[in-house]
Amino acid sequence: MMYYQMEPFGTDVDMYGHAMTVSTLLNIYRDQDKHPEPIEPREVMPKWDKTDIIEEQLAQIRQINALFGGKEIVNVNDS
Numbered sequence: 001m002m003y004y005q006m007e008p009f010g011t012d013v014d015m016y017g018h019a020m021t022v023s024t025l026l027n028i029y030r031d032q033d034k035h036p037e038p039i040e041p042r043e044v045m046p047k048w049d050k051t052d053i054i055e056e057q058l059a060q061i062r063q064i065n066a067l068f069g070g071k072e073i074v075n076v077n078d079s
Contacts, residue, residue, distance in 0.1 A: 019045040030067055
């Protein structure tokens with residue numbers, strides 16, 4: 001436990017590194033007029049202990065899609 005406090009390891013640390021990369025890329029390419037606040041790594045960090053994780057991930061995907069002006073296609077015939 002003492003070593004973990006000094007040098008955290010495991011999935012959370014790995015995922016935080018990925019979240020930093022994703023938030024950096026999102027901040028580089030975001031429209032600052034529409035989204036003036038920068039995106040924090042914790043906002044894109046997956047949360048494993050929730051039961052509604054799929055809905056939360058879909059909400060994040062929709063948010064990222066809207067950020068880049070994408071069109072949500074729910075059904076293949078919608079395109």
